[in-house]
Amino acid sequence: MSNRIILTSEEKDHAKLQEVKEVLKSIPGIFFSFEPKKELDKPFIEWTQEGDFPLKDGFFDAMNEFRDQDNLDSSDYLIFLTSRKIPGGYFNGIQFDKKNIFIDLENWERLSFERATDQYPIAFHVWISVLINHYFKNDEAKAIAALHRIDKGCILDFNGSKEKVDLKIQTARICSDCINTFLQLNSDPNLLSYFRSGIEQIRQSFINVIYNKKIAPQPVPVYLRNAVHKRMNYRLEFEGIGFVELDASHLTLYLYFLQKLNSYKKSLGNSNHKEGDKENLIRLQDIGLDYYLLLELYKTFAISEEEDEDLIQEKLSVVEKFKKQKIVLPGVSPKEEKEVTLYEAALKVINKEPVDSKIRNNPKVKSAIEAIKELNKEQKAAETRKKKKEKNEKSISKLCQLKIENGQFKEFKNNDLNLGMTKINKKLSEFLGTFGLNEFYSIEDRGNGKYGVSPEIEFKDSTGLIKSITTKIEKFDPIKIIWNIEN
Numbered sequence: 225m226s227n228r229i230i231l232t233s234e235e236k237d238h239a240k241l242q243e244v245k246e247v248l249k250s251i252p253g254i255f256f257s258f259e260p261k262k263e264l265d266k267p268f269i270e271w272t273q274e275g276d277f278p279l280k281d282g283f284f285d286a287m288n289e290f291r292d293q294d295n296l297d298s299s300d301y302l303i304f305l306t307s308r309k310i311p312g313g314y315f316n317g318i319q320f321d322k323k324n325i326f327i328d329l330e331n332w333e334r335l336s337f338e339r340a341t342d343q344y345p346i347a348f349h350v351w352i353s354v355l356i357n358h359y360f361k362n363d364e365a366k367a368i369a370a371l372h373r374i375d376k377g378c379i380l381d382f383n384g385s386k387e388k389v390d391l392k393i394q395t396a397r398i399c400s401d402c403i404n405t406f407l408q409l410n411s412d413p414n415l416l417s418y419f420r421s422g423i424e425q426i427r428q429s430f431i432n433v434i435y436n437k438k439i440a441p442q443p444v445p446v447y448l449r450n451a452v453h454k455r456m457n458y459r460l461e462f463e464g465i466g467f468v469e470l471d472a473s474h475l476t477l478y479l480y481f482l483q484k485l486n487s488y489k490k491s492l493g494n495s496n497h498k499e500g501d502k503e504n505l506i507r508l509q510d511i512g513l514d515y516y517l518l519l520e521l522y523k524t525f526a527i528s529e530e531e532d533e534d535l536i537q538e539k540l541s542v543v544e545k546f547k548k549q550k551i552v553l554p555g556v557s558p559k560e561e562k563e564v565t566l567y568e569a570a571l572k573v574i575n576k577e578p579v580d581s582k583i584r585n586n587p588k589v590k591s592a593i594e595a596i597k598e599l600n601k602e603q604k605a606a607e608t609r610k611k612k613k614e615k616n617e618k619s620i621s622k623l624c625q626l627k628i629e630n631g632q633f634k635e636f637k638n639n640d641l642n643l644g645m646t647k648i649n650k651k652l653s654e655f656l657g658t659f660g661l662n663e664f665y666s667i668e669d670r671g672n673g674k675y676g677v678s679p680e681i682e683f684k685d686s687t688g689l690i691k692s693i694t695t696k697i698e699k700f701d702p703i704k705i706i707w708n709i710e711n
């Protein structure tokens with residue numbers, strides 16, 4: 225069961241409370257749950273009149289009243305966030321024995337640069353206050369003794385004023401003295417590691433927000449280009465970064481997402497509205513409807529040699545001619561002499577049958593041998609091409625989850641599509657990760673079986689390939705899929 229952290233504030237501070245809660249909830253793990261306070265039947269603190277603030281203990285008294293009223297467990301941490309001015313200039317306080325913590329919501333913007341991001345330093349203080357209370361329990365004196373009077377960028381630096389906490393939050397360090405202190409109080413390394421990962425999570429989000437204001441990664445245009453002297457005849461160029469090498473099926477699948485993105489943008493036309501990513505998303509079960517597009521793309525990338533039926537016919541007619549011309553095979557006596565076709569004579573030589581050397585060296589026989597060998601070579605190549613074509617069709621059929629039986633498209637469940645997307649993302653992340661750009665380009669799972677790339681990226685087909693394929697397949701019959709009954 226999770227330990228509860230109850231976050232409370234007056235109604236006027238609810239918006240900030242919500243933001244702080246979101247930061248805390250981003251910490252992985254279930255050791256703590258974060259809950260908002262319940263509706264109160266009276267104001268959290270009875271503020272008398274303006275300028276008349278309760279003493280520090282006034283906060284804690286009110287918090288204890290709330291604990292009773294709401295039946296909080298003694299193990300629950302109760303956090304009160306307030307934008308009211310706290311007497312004595314305190315901005316963070318802990319009542320150790322009761323697990324009550326208050327934090328000031330005001331004047332963090334010098335540290336966070338602007339009010340819009342001050343939920344991070346506030347959440348940071350919630351987290352380390354809970355950490356300190358969790359480890360030191362009732363022993364407030366021991367906790368105070370453990371604080372560093374001279375700042376060293378450790379979470380236990382005693383910062384008398386807010387101006388000093390930026391070192392602490394930007395390093396988010398637990399110094400080795402403090403690690404020893406904490407482990408003496410509770411020797412479980414996993415617990416301290418959990419708290420540390422929470423500190424790091426908040427620090428990193430905070431720092432990212434600050435940096436992203438100035439140097440957020442910007443997507444670069446991506447182009448489909450012809451490749452020269454490469455294993456693949458096409459490849460993708462990321463402007464200013466370089467070329468990513470994807471194999472035929474992965475390039476096909478990735479281009480499919482890029483092409484969908486472009487048609488989505490086109491559908492928006494010149495209107496500037498950004499309707500979110502909804503229309504840009506691809507439903508996995510719809511991929512089969514674009515079977516021809518995927519197949520044609522794949523064929524372009526996978527087959528470099530074109531079918532050449534004419535060449536085979538030409539070779540065949542040469543061989544046919546040799547089947548009509550005759551030659552005499554010499555025997556030991558003229559009686560045993562035999563007339564055969566040049567074709568038959570050549571076959572004997574090819575099959576290594578005993579043949580007179582005169583025949584073997586006869587220029588016409590030699591030509592026939594050459595012609596037969598060439599024809600065989602072409603036919604073998606054609607056979608390989610046929611097999612490759614079948615294999616390509618099978619690859620795309622798996623990718624589209626469609627099987628073609630008796631000219632009908634039938635659903636065909638398999639894992640190739642998911643596997644393909646995972647591999648593409650891995651490749652993109654290796655290629656673009658250093659720039660932090662992969663988030664724009666990766667095929668993202670947006671839930672409910674829908675996937676897509678970021679609409680912020682710009683894709684251009686500088687080869688015209690997609691357009692020519694689209695024109696070609698427009699003439700094909702539309703695909704009608706026969707779904708399995710369970711669908």
Ligand SMILES: [Zn+2]
Nearest residue numbers: 378380399402
């Ligand atoms: Zn320390």
